[in-house]
Amino acid sequence: MSSDSAVPFHRSPIIVGFGGACVDILAVVAAFPKPDDKIRSTNLKIQGGGNAANALTCAARLGLKPRIISKVANDTQGRAALEELEADGVDTSFFVVSKEGCTPFSYIIVDSQTKTRTCIFTAGYPPMIPEDLSRDSLLSALEGAKLVYFDGRMHETALFIAREAFCKNISILVDAERPREGLDELLTMTDYLVCSERFPQAWTEVASLSRALVSILLKLPKLKFVIATLGAKGSIMLEKCFDDGRQIEEVDVDSSLESLTKQTDDSIATPTCIPSSVTKFRAEGIGSVCGRLYVGTAEKIPPSELIDTTGAGDAFVGAVLYAICKNFSPGKMLPFASCVAAAKCKALGARSGLPYRRDPCLASFSL
Template identity: 80%
Template sequence: MSSDSVVLPTGGPIVVGFGGAAVDFLATVSAFPRPDDKIRSTGLKVEGGGNVGNALTSAARLGLKPRIISKVANDFQGRAVLKELEEDGVDTTFFVVSKEGSSPFSYIIVDSQTKTRTCIFTAGYPPLIPEDLSRGSLLSALDGASVVYFDARMHETALFIAREAFSMNIPILVDSERPREGLDELLTMTDYLVCSQRFPQAWTMETSIPRALVSILLRLPKLKFVIVTLGENGCIMLEKCVDAENPQIAEIDVDNSFESLSRKKDDSIVMPTCIASSLAKFRGEGVGTVCGRLYVGTAERIPPSEVIDTTGAGDAFVGAVMYSICNNFSPEKMLPFASCVAAANCKALGARSGLPYRRDPCLASFLE
C-alpha cells in the first residue's frame, strides 16, 4: 500500500502497544495437505502480521494514534514491517532494530474449503529484553497514552512496561490466547481483558465460560470487564459494576443468565447485535458472586462465499475495542462495532488487507 492512499490520523487519542510484529507468508490451498503430501498453492500473499502490529493497524485505520514497542532485525523483512506500519499511521519511533539477527515471521496455510488457517511462527532473534528500552524512551512512548495494550508475549519486557504504565495510572488492555509465563502478574495490573474461547476455563479450571468469567473478575479486582471472543458465534462479556451492596439487586446463576440471553439471539439479523442483562449479582456455584452486567454479542452473518481468511480477526476486534475504550462506547455499541470490524477483515486474505478505515460504509452507523 502506498502512503499517498492512506489518510493518517491527526488528532485522535494515543494508544501504545507492546508485543509481536512480524511478516506473514500466506498460502491459500484448496484443502489442507495430509502428511507427506505435495500440493500447489492457489494464492500467495506477503504482508505484515503479529498480534500487536495487526491490532494497532486496526486502531490506526479507525482514527487512533498508535505507538508500537517491538523489535525486528535490520533485514529485508524487518524493514518491510516498519514501512508497512508507518504507511498505516503507526508510530514506529520506539521500535528496537537489531543490527544483526533475524526478524520474526509466520507461515500461514489458509484452507479455502474449511475456511481455517494454520500458523507456523518463527520467533525473531535476538529477542526484545528490558535492557533494550531506556526509561527515558519508555516514558516518552507512554506520554499522553489513553490505553496501553499487551498481547501477553515476551513477559519480562511486558512486565517492565506494564509496571511503568501502572505507576502512571494508564489503563491496561491485555489480549490473551492462552496461559503464559508472567501473565498472572500482568493481569493484576490489567483494566480490560479480551481473550480467546479457550482461555477462561484453562486459566480458572472452571466448568463453563460464564463461571470462569465470574472467577476472573473475583481474582482480578482491578479488572473492569472481560470479553471472550467466540468466532462465528460472537462474543460474551462480563462487566463489573460497583453496586454490590445494594440489597435491591437480584442474585442469579451466571450460567442460567447466559443461556437466557443466548435464546434471545435472532439469527435472521445479518449485522452484529448485543443483548444485555439487567444489573445483577452473578453467582457461580462454588466460585462467588460478581455485581455487574452480562452481554452476549452476535457476529456478522457473512455469506460463505465472502469468507476468505480469518487470520487476524481477533486482532481486528481488539483494535476496535481500543477505539471503543478511548471514545467511551457503551458495551452495547462496542461489541457490535468490534464484531463488524473483525468481520470486514475476514473478507480478504491476510491479517490487514481487509481492515476497514473509519470512512468505510460498514462502520457509518457506529461513527456518525
C-alpha cells in the same frame, strides 16, 4: 491510506502497544495437504503480521494514534514490517532494530475448503529483553497515552512497561490467547481483558465459560470487564458494576447466559448485542459478582465472501481499543468490534481487509 479515511493526529487519542510484530507468508490452497503431499497454492501474499502490530494497524485505520514497542532485525523482512506499519500511521519510532539476527515470521496455510488457517511461527532472534528499552525511551512512548495494550508476549519486557504504565495510572488492556509465563502478574495491573474462548476456563480451571468469567472478575479486582471472543459465535462480555446498596437480584450466571443466548435472532445478519440488567451473578462454589452480562453476535458472512480468518481476533481487539478511547457503551462496542473483524475476514491476510473509519460497513456506528 486515502485522505478522507485519515484522522488528524492532534484530535486522535494516543495508545501504546507492546507485543508481536512479524511478517506473514500466506499461501491459499484448495484443501489442507495430507502428510508427504505436494500441492500448489492458488494465491500467495506476503504481509506484515503479529498480534500487536495487527491490532494497532486496525486502531490506526479507525482513527487512533498508536505507538508500537517491539523488535525486529535489520533485514529485508524487518524493514518491510516497519514500512508497512508507518504507511498505516503507526508510530514505529520506539521499535528496537537489531543489527544482526532475523525478524520473526509465520507461514500461514489458508484452506479454501474449510475456511480455516494453520499458522507456523518462527520466533525472531535475538529476543527482546527489558535492557533493549531505556527508561527515558519508555517514558517518551507513554507520554500522553490514554491506553496501553499487551498481547501477552515477551513477558519480561511487558512487565517492565506495564509497571511504569500502572504507576502513571494509564489504563491497561490485555489480549490473552492462552496462559503464558508472566501473565498472572500482568493481569493484576489490567483494566480490560479480551481473551480467547478457551482462556477463561484454562486460566481459572472452572468448568463453564460463564462461571470462569465470574472467577476472573473476582480474582482481578482492578478489572472493569472481560470479553471472551467466540469466533463465528460472537462474544460474551461480563462488566463489573458497583453495588450501590440497592436490592439486586442474585442469579446463577450459567442460567443467565443461557437465557440471553436464547434471545439472539439467527435471522439477523448484522452484529447485535443482548444485555442483562445489573445483577449479582452467582457461580456455584466460586462466589458472586455484581455486573452486567452481554451476549454479542457475529456478522453472518456469506460463504462466497469469507476469505481468511487470519488476524480476526486482532481486528476485534483493535476495534475494542478504539471503542474504549471513544467511550462506546458495551452495547455499541461489541457489534462494532464484530463488524470490524468481519470486514477483515473478507480479504486475505491479517490487514488487507481492515476497514478505515469512513468505510461504508461502519457507517451505522457514526464514527
